[in-house]
Amino acid sequence: MKRARNILASKTKARAHESIFWPNLTEGIEGYIKKCQTYTHYQCNNIKEPLKPHPVPQAPWKKLGMNIYSLMAAGKDYLVVVDYFSKYPEITQLDGKTVSSAIRGPKPILARH
Known part of the structure; x- marks a missing residue:
């Protein structure tokens, strides 16, 4: 609005x-x-709140951020995993947007690290 x-x-x-x-x-x-x-x-009465910083972990791969990203034109789904310490992204293609594929997605990434 x-x-x-x-x-x-x-x-x-x-x-x-x-x-x-x-x-x-x-x-x-x-x-x-x-x-x-x-x-x-x-008129919008919502006041923007300041961003709340999160604590940075002391070692790599201790805290991760994950999100599913879809390319609609290609019809493909990807899992994006980012390490909070190094901000290093890992991307893997998913079979679909199912719970089982979301669980299987990070396993090879976590096995490498």
């Missing part, structure tokens, strides 16, 4: 710039939009 409001605000400013010109046109439009009751009613 927030992105839609930003797009509408930018389109409103672009239309105004195409048809008329006066100094501080953008600031005037932004002030008008901010005073609009509908805009303020639907």
Whole structure:
């Protein structure tokens, strides 16, 4: 919803710039939009929270991040495993998005390390 409001605000400013010109046109439009009751009613009240850093492990392959990545055009699924210590990625192709293939996927990677 927030992105839609930003797009509408930018389109409103672009239309105004195409048809008329006066100094501080953008600031005037932004002030008008901010005073609009509908805009303020639907304005996003969520405040972005700061990122919470995670503790870095003391040795490689002690903490891993895993995600399944799909290439829709090729119809293939991959398991991406990243070591938190070295940020080294390992990628292996999966047979599908089943639980059994997700369990079998990291086994050869973990056997190498």
